[in-house]
Amino acid sequence: MKYCKECGKELKPSAQFCNDCGTSVNGSPVPQRQQQTAPQKKMSKKNKIILASAIAAVVILLAGYKTGEAFTSKERLLEKFETAVDKKDAKALAKVISTDDNKLKVNDKTVKGLITYYDENPEEFDMLVDDLHNQSGTDRSTEGPINLKMDGKKLLFYDNYQIDVTPYYITLSTDYKDTVLKVDGEEVGTADSDGFEKTFGPYVPGTHKLSAALATDFTELAKDASIDLMGTSTDTSAYLQLDGEEVELSLGLEEMPDVKGKLYVNGKETEIDPYKDRSFGPVLVDGSMTMAVETEYPWGTAKTEDVSIDSSYMSMPAPSEDMKQQLIDRVVAVNDQYAEAQALADKGKLKDATANYQDDAKDIIDTYTTWDESYQGSLQSTLFDMDSFLLDYKDGKWYAQVDASVTYKEDWYGKEEQPELTENTSDNSYTLIYDEKAKKWLVNEVGSVWSLGDNTKEVVNEEATLYKPDGSAKTEAATTSKADVPETASALMDNYLNGLIDAINNDSFDSVAPYMEEDSELYEAQVALVDNLTSKGITENLDAYDITGYSEDGDSATITTIESITISYSDGTSESQQYDWTYTAKKSGDDWKLTKLE
Incomplete structure (x- = not known):
């Protein structure tokens, strides 16, 4: 076996070079190729522009994304919401809130109540803002009139945040039919019956103004209120009770006469005849309204004084000033005739009195004539209690009553005596009856009364006639003592x-x-x-x-x-x-x- 002389690795039998280090089997290194580096080519101007544009586009896209992300963020939305409420900018507020209820109108008019509520309750607004910042927008368990909501994407990339308001409903009820109901100044309905009730809405949370108005034949009744729609219950009730009441009129008559009358309220004639229908309304009973009654009496048409309506049960107002004057004139005349009747011992001198009063006078005359006395006297004055006038109807006749204090200068004396005239005053209650044949009031009865009220009117007999038993009469200036005038x-x-x-x-x-x-x-x-x-x-x-x-x-x-x-x-x-x-x-x-x- 052969081994490489350089690295010691085993060589194949036919190998000329070591596969690992490249040394020849005879020990000479393998000749190396000289590596040649190609010359570097310069980038063209066009390519430079393309590269720069690509880099700029990436930067712009990244910046745009970040900008869009900032403008569509939850914080940006809440900032707009908070600013709109703080500045009471209804238009801006309407743009940043929404609702899932397509029946609820969200605009610069309907959100004013929300601004009003938080303007009056700033601490609640601070709590709301903190709560909204802590909401994720995806927690569907959150309850309240205003919540943060995330619904899909905006511009494909960004989370879509919304400030969602809960719709509220108001159940309005009122007393009288035809009452016009308004919410925030806009008419929402008219009562079609007494005890009316109906639900209106939906409305944006907040403070809302309510009103009810009813134009009657007598006056205009109105009720204003406000309601805060902020609770967990989305259906709130409000009872707009008008301050009017039905008034029952007592005529104060023992029997009901066959006469016609007219009721006046606040000086205006109504279609009510109080002799046929003695209730009327609704009217205010706080004294701000007045009433009077006009009657077609046998002696002519007369209208009572205006009196304040201060109760749901009213008595017939006092007779008119003209009628009072008629009764005053009759009483004064009979008081003068009474002095003449006593002096002449002749009840027939009471020309303006009934047979009943003439007989009463005769009883008095018979008393002192039985004692062989005579009378001299003159009427000095009559002081009338102006609050004591009453009118009644019984036994098919009209009666009137008035209290008055009468003063005479007089004396009852014997045959051998000379009259010593002194002033005598008595407090009397006069009852008069209207004689339809004679067409005038007649004094029917004179009784005693304890005292007069403070509202008085004195009629002084400026040229008093002194009546004497011999039928002679002497006119002289009245010498009645009057209250000292400061x-x-x-x-x-x-x-x-x-x-x-x-x-x-x-x-x-x-x-x-x-x-x-x-x-x-x-x-x-x-x-x-x-x-x-x-x-x-x-x-x-x-x-x-x-x-x-x-x-x-x-x-x-x-x-x-x-x-x-x-x-x-x-x-x-x-x-x-x-x-x-x-x-x-x-x-x-x-x-x-x-x-x-x-």
């Missing part, structure tokens, strides 16, 4: 009356304004009066006035006057008028100011 009241009335004349004649309301309480009923009425008369060129002259009564109750006072005025018109004509007024004054610091005129 100098402050006298000065107030003098300044006010003369100031009002100056205001009318010179278009200068400042002349009378200081003597009235600003914004009072009287102040507003006299502003209108001065404007009206001056615009028509009408002037007035205060001929005379007298304070006929004064009463004071704490910081309030009542002053009654008789005023004689000459009114001159723009056409050169004039007329004289006499007025009986009742003023209300209130204390303002150390001064008194007028507030009301009746």
Whole structure:
């Protein structure tokens, strides 16, 4: 066997060279080929441009991918959401939220409630943002009105994140048929029955404004509320109860007369005849509305005073001022006739009284004539309780009642005596009956009453007639003692009356304004009066006035006057008028100011 002299490896018998090291079998190395290196060829300009473009394209694609990834990231979406809410940007917010409910409209109007809610509850918004950052978008167990959601890919490569809102529904209920219901100012339905209830929606989570409105024959009732749609329950209820109530009117009559009437609410005529249907509504019973009743009585049509509706059960308002005056005139006349009837011992002098009252008077006359006494007397004044007027219907007749204090200067004396006239006052309750044949009210009965109220009106018999048994009569000025009128009241009335004349004649309301309480009923009425008369060129002259009564109750006072005025018109004509007024004054610091005129 042969072995290589160089590396010792076994050689094949016919081998000329060692296969491992290349040494010849005789020990000489194998000649090596000289390796030739080919000359390097330079890259062309075109190839350089292609290579550079390829590298740039890769860089741009990589940068674009990273940019797209940033713009479509969860963080970018949440940043937009947070910024839109912080800046109260409804348009921007509507672009970053979505919903799976195709019935839910998401736009700049419907998301305003969401902004409102988080504006009023910033700590909840901070918690929401933190929670959204921690959500993966794939956890379907997450519950709440607002959640992060990942749904497929955007632009083929990127995860598609969405801020998903839960749809909410509102069940609205209300009292009355025809009530118009609104959510966020948009009408959603009209009640088709009393006790109406219906579900509306869906709505974006947040604070939503609710309203109910009903236009009735009497007024417009309205209710406003707000509701927060944020809880786990997606169906929330709201009861929009209108503040109106049905009112029951008590006419205060023992029997129901066959008359026609009209109900007025807030000064407007309604279609309700309270003598046929004594309930009406719905109306407000908080005192903000008024009612009055007009009746076609046998003595003419009369309308009551307006009274505030402050209860669901109202009594018939007091008779009108005109009707009160009719009754006042009748009582005063009968009081004067009573003095004459006693002096002449003749019940027939009671011309404005019923046979019943004439008989009562005769019983009194018979008493002192039996004692062989005579009577002299004159009516001095009658003080009426203006809150005591009542009207009733029974036994097919109309009755009226009023309380009044009557004062006479009188004396009952024997044959050998001279009359010593002194003032006597009694508090009476007068009952009158309407005589349809005579077409007038007659005094039917006079009883006693304990006392009168504070709201009074005094009628002074300025030219009292002294009746004597011999039939002679003497007219003299009344000497009835009146309540002392404080100098402050006298000065107030003098300044006010003369100031009002100056205001009318010179278009200068400042002349009378200081003597009235600003914004009072009287102040507003006299502003209108001065404007009206001056615009028509009408002037007035205060001929005379007298304070006929004064009463004071704490910081309030009542002053009654008789005023004689000459009114001159723009056409050169004039007329004289006499007025009986009742003023209300209130204390303002150390001064008194007028507030009301009746």
